Amino acid sequence: MNTAPSFAPTRTAALNRLAAFLPAAGRRYADTRNEDGGPGADGAYGNVSQLSPWLHAGVLGEAEVIExxxxxxxxxxxxxFVAEVFWRIYFKGYxxxxxxxxxxxxxxxxAALAAVDRNAGIRTAYAEATEGRTGIEAFDVWARELVAAGYLHNHARMWFASIWIFTLKLDWRxxxxxxxRHLMDGDAASNTLSWRWVAGLHTKGKHYMARPDNIARYTTGRPGGALAADGIxxxxxxxxxxxxxxxxxxxxPAPVTAAELAQPFALLLHDEAAHHAPLALPAAPALVIGAARPAARSPGDVGVLARDFTQDAVAGGMAEAAAAYGCPAMDWRAGEPLAPLLAAAGVDRIAIPYLPAGWTRDALWPDLAPMAAKGRAVTVLSDCNRATWPHAKAGFFGVAKAIVGVLRECGITGAR
Ligand SMILES: Cc1cc2nc3c(=O)[nH]c(=O)nc-3n(C[C@H](O)[C@H](O)[C@H](O)COP(=O)(O)OP(=O)(O)OC[C@H]3O[C@@H](n4cnc5c(N)ncnc54)[C@H](O)[C@@H]3O)c2cc1C
Structure with missing residues (x-):
């Protein structure tokens, strides 16, 4: 396993991180979240939760974090803090x-990757950017940090994307x-839509320009001091x-009922639902199937941290689900047919944690669609997503207005 100990892809590590961050999730977070102080000796950034890899992998649910x-x-x-978690849900729903x-x-x-192969000028610019050799200090530090840590602070992501698009003039895709390829929390919705937001494609005509004074101001706390971004x-x-x-x-899909899961069924764990706990199933599966597909994030090589976080989260989730339900767990490898796995375990139904738009759906749905068409699949969607997504029609404002009602509807009160 290549992930740093602080990013162990387990539910225990996620719950520990949540507990450790809780005291800072109030006003301190609101006051300091824009500061990119860089990773400390333990790989953690002091002012933000860094819960995103576990949230993306479904090892933690949004509702339990907010609760x-x-x-x-x-x-x-x-x-x-709560609004930021809703940004994640908003992007998914959008x-x-x-x-x-x-x-x-x-x-x-x-098409852009093909142009990199074809065109020597683009190839050089792309290599310099991804290897942190552009000569723009801040950008180069973040490019290397992303690869080495599998994580970047939110503000760094915004500045990085802005310099990539508007200074280096590389294709945003x-x-x-x-x-x-490198973010452990790499998410089809948050990532694609955030890049589009920086570019001015999400909120049409409104783009995000990184400024050297702003970068210096919010990076003063980094171990090496403020980062320079001259000439952007x-x-x-x-x-x-x-x-x-x-x-x-x-x-x-409506909430899953015990009646729908009355016959023996398999529970599928995937890149965005690697643990059974947040799914709160109303019945126990007879089989757990793990289908990690991190290589489907990109046609290129996926970084070892991002790959291993997903793979290990699903493998650990399979073992914990098998222990919790007292049933076997099996790996469903890419390219293998699913039917024999189900037949061997004597089940012909499958519970599928919702497959949102992105590579996880692209990789798994072609094999699952025939089962769904025969009425043999049950889809599991969290109440929080079900209640929020209809509000994610246009800008975040629609969701922001709905948060109080959504929390009430989902019974999230924070009452101890
Ligand atoms: C160009 C760009 C690309 C991004 N790509 C991703 C991505 O692939 N995956 C991803 O999860 N986030 C992405 N984000 C959003 C955000 O940067 C990360 O969610 C956040 O930095 C994760 O760190 P954290 O857990 O410490 O966040 P915290 O500040 O502690 O926030 C708590 C949680 O709220 C959610 N959240 C916070 N900020 C945002 C945001 N701006 N948009 C959406 N959700 C948010 C995350 O789930 C996060 O774990 C991207 C942002 C930008 C500007």
């Missing part, structure tokens, strides 16, 4: 309603792909695209 935070802080004091953004991203990325573009037009992404109506 724990509201158990220690007033709604007022924790408003900022992409669900515009899945063509993901498929177009994949097509654009493949190459940058988004570079992030997905101070003006650029936002990117534009001809295409308007029409919103698709959501068709979300």
């Amino acid at each position: 724990a935070v509201l158990g220690q802080h007033s709604p007022n004091a924790s408003e900022k 992409l669900e309603q515009r899945p063509a953004i993901w498929s177009d991203y994949c097509a654009g990325r493949d 190459l940058g988004a792909d570079f992030f997905l 573009a101070d003006h650029a037009e936002p990117l534009e695209e001809a295409h308007e992404y029409a919103r698709q109506k959501l068709d979300l």
Whole structure:
């Protein structure tokens, strides 16, 4: 396992991280979250939770994180942190309603990667950017930090993406792909839509320009002091695209009932649902199937930290689910048919934690769709997503307005 001990891909490590961060999730978070102080000796950034790898892998659920935070802080004091968790849910819901953004991203990325192969100038610029050799100190530090740590602070991600697009003038999809290959929390929705937001494609015409004074101000706490970003573009037009992404109506599954799971069934664990606990199934499976597909993040090589976090999270989740339910667990490897695994265990139904738009769905759904068509699949979606996604129609504002109601609807009170 290559991940640093502080990022052990287990539920125990996730719960420990949550408990350790809780005291800081109130006003301290709101006041300091923009500071990129860099990783400390233990690999942790003092002011943010770094819960994102576990949240992405479904080892922790958004609802339990918010519940724990509201158990220690007033709604007022924790408003900022809770809103950030809702940004994650918002991006998921937004992409669900515009899945063509993901498929177009994949097509654009493949074309951009082909251009890297074809064109020596682009190839050199791309290599300099991804290897941290551009000569822009801040950018080069983050490029190397991303690869070495599998994580970047949110503000660093914004500055990095802005310099990538507007100073280095590289294709934004190459940058988004570079992030997905290396971020342990790499997420099809948060990543693609955040890159689009920086570029001015998410909120049309509003782009994000990184500024050297802002970078210096919020990086003073780094071990080596403030980072320099001399010479970066101070003006650029936002990117534009001809295409308007029409919103698709959501068709979300209702909460799963025990009756639907009355016959023996298999529980599928995947890249975005690696642990059974947040799923809160109303019945015990007869089989656990693990289907980690981190290589599907990109046609290129996926970084060892991102790959191992997912693979180990699913492997650990399989072992813990098998122990919790007293049933066998099996690996469903990429390219293998699923039916023989189910037949060998005498089950013909499968519970599938929701497959959101992204590589996990792309990799798994072709094999699962025939089962779903025969009524042999049950989809599990969290209450929090079900209640929030219909509000993720346009900007985040729609979700922000709905947070109090969603928390009430989902019974998240923070009451101890
Ligand atoms: C260009 C770019 C790419 C990004 N790519 C990803 C990605 O692939 N995966 C990913 O999970 N996040 C992504 N983000 C969002 C954000 O940077 C990370 O979620 C956050 O830095 C994770 O660190 P944390 O857990 O310490 O966050 P905290 O500040 O502690 O926040 C708690 C949780 O809230 C959620 N969250 C916080 N900020 C955001 C945000 N701006 N957007 C969405 N959710 C948020 C995360 O789940 C996070 O774990 C990206 C942002 C940018 C600007």
